[in-house]
Amino acid sequence: MTSPHLLWLLAGVGTILVLASVFGEILRARLSPAGQNPVIENLNARISAWWVMVICLALAFIAGKPGVVLLFALCSFAALREFLTLTTHNRADHWSLVACFFLILPLQYAFLASDWYGMYSIFIPVYAFLLLPVVSSLRGSTKDFLIRVSETQWALMICVYCASHVPALLYLQIPGFEGRNVILIAYLIFVVQLSDVMQYVWGKLIGRTKVAPSLSPSKTWEGLVGGTLTATAVGTALYWMTPFSPLEAAGMCLLITLMGFFGGLVMSAIKRDRGIKDWGHLIAGHGGFLDRLDSVIFAAPIFFHVTRWVWSTT
Amino acid sequence: MTAPRAIWQGIEPVPHQRVYFANHSSNGDFVLLWTALPSPLRRQTRPVAALDYWLTSPLRAFIGREVFNAVLIDRRPDARTQDPVAQMVAALDQGSSLILFPEGQRNSSDAPLLPFKSGLYHLAKARAGVDLVPVWIANLNRVMPKGEVIPVPLICTLTFGSPLHVEPGETKDAFLARATQALLALRAPA
Structure with a gap:
């Protein structure tokens, strides 16, 4: 590995x-x-x-593979816990919440670990999507029903489905790149997180114009441009460890840093709506798992599918 | 598993003798409050629990008496042999701090709090020097609703407020209203 x-x-x-x-x-x-x-x-x-x-x-x-899958399953668990703490649900949703944590999350990662692409790519959007509202409706409470089931589904999509696409990169089969897939994960996380860090640094140094003042006081155009360009430049310079050509690497980096930025923006909107600053408190200085993972969560599925489409044989 | 988070908003976790009074939404909440205390405080803090619930089976009796060293009071006025307030005062006089749920039962209604029982007032009158600390426990009713078996791992927070004492000449109703307000005031996230 x-x-x-x-x-x-x-x-x-x-x-x-x-x-x-x-x-x-x-x-x-x-x-x-x-x-x-x-x-x-x-x-x-x-x-x-x-x-x-x-x-x-x-x-x-x-x-190796079991370690990476387990790590992301644990991250999903922590993220889901942070997310579902803030969503709307009542006593009638108890069993669907229990199912989210103890059935759907483990199953998603089990399908992933058994390399069953046809299942893990649709399990949550199809099966969980259709069956969880049934569990909630059987308990009979109709108050805020659509809000409750959609927020729960959203939590699963973000924290479990999207997050599981990071370890899913291990199961792509790219000719000439066998046995090195872990690089894809390291590369994705490195570029996206570097972009986050550089957005923070550029924003603190020269940030003036806010991108979305009503969403986040710390996201500035200067930070966004500086951060994505720095991360894209560094990512492109590292093209030799990926299956991409320099130009392809630059395109991929731009794609994932922008998705990462949008992830931060969307998750900020949710936090702002719920009146909180951070998702949690478990990672000192950063907040919660979701505060750190939001950008990777948004970038991972796109990175996975583009790579799979263009470079993978599976 | 629920990653409880203690917010010491109005008071520091120092070893003063205290009565922590909290909202009661789940059987797990005194355990949670207990674990949120630093361990030197934990050892001298005893929960006040309902005898008519905790002595109904040998396992519950063992957990209540031996594990948590609970002060067991009888909620049924006609059946009890000991005065609950006297029992709590006796525990305070032994140097213990107490965890008390003045609602007297788990709240599964839509109201944030049920009306307080008078025990808190009588206790405060009897031992005026002891700090009464309001503690708002958020989310535990969603982690483990009444009657459910499997908990959902959501994040709970415990917010500790500023201590209260009975003012000279304050009536029972006025004090209980003030205590209720002090507890409700902690609901907003810090």
């Missing part, structure tokens, strides 16, 4: 994190020795959380 390219990528990320940690400590020593500057404290909390996330991901990569 491990390939020299993956090690290179991990070493690169490790170097970035070492530099970021040193930089963060210097900033803290200069500007916030007693922890009084919240921006710097948050920055350092984010960097430490990145270490944990990168180490978890690296361990999963080393463990």
Whole structure:
């Protein structure tokens, strides 16, 4: 499963994190020795959380397919928990919620692990979509029925279905790229998250014009352009570890960074509607799992299907 | 599994003697409140629970008495042999803090709170120096609704408010109304 390219990528990320940690400590020593500057404290909390996330991901990569599938199943579980905490449901939905966590989520990842594309690509949009409202309706409560079932379905689509397309990349069969699929995951996550980080950095440095002031105060045009272009440039420079040509890599990077940005925007709209700032509190400095995964969740299915369409034989 | 999150909004988790009073929506909520306390506080905190529920089977009796060291009071005025307020005061005098659900039963109605029972007031009068801390428990009724067996893992939050005391000359109704308001005020997310 491990390939020299993956090690290179991990070493690169490790170097970035070492530099970021040193930089963060210097900033803290200069500007916030007693922890009084919240921006710097948050920055350092984010960097430490990145270490944990990168180490978890690296361990999963080393463990191979089962490790990656398990890691994303756990991420889905945490994300679903954050999402369903905020959705509308009442006592009549109890069994459909139980089914979301303990039946649909494990089944989706089990279908994935058994490489049953025909099933995992339609299981939630077809079977869960049709059967969950039945479970809710059998309990007889009609109040807010459509809102309840659609929000539950949305939660499943985002947190389980879309998220499961990250490990699904392992099951593509790309001629000449056998045994290296894990690179696709590392590449997707690296480019999208780099774009997020660079949007944050560019936005903090030169951000003036807000993209959607009513949705998110921190998303600026300067950050968006700077972040996506930086991530696309870095991603294109890494084309040699992917099945893509330089031009194709640039197109893919642009596609997934934009999808990532839109993901952040849509998820911000939901958070804003529910009156919260973060989805959760489990990842220090970042908020919840969904705050960190929103961009990857939106980019993953598109990245998966485009790659499958153009390059994969399955 | 529900990743409970404690928000100490009006008070710090320090080892003062306290009566935590909370909304009661599920059988799991005193366990949740208990686990949200730092462990030194947890050891000296006893839940107040209904004898007529917890002594109905040997397993419940074991869990209630031995595991959680509950102060078991009888909710049935005609059947009880001990005065619930006297039992709670005795537990306070032994140095324990208490967890109390002044609604007296699980709330599965649409109202946010059921009317408080008077025990909270009598307890506050009897031991005026003890802090009465309101704790709003959010979401647990959705994790485990009354009568369900399998919990749904949603995120619960516990918001701890500022402590209350009975004012000199305050009537029972006025105090209970004030305590109810203090608890309801914690509902908004911090």
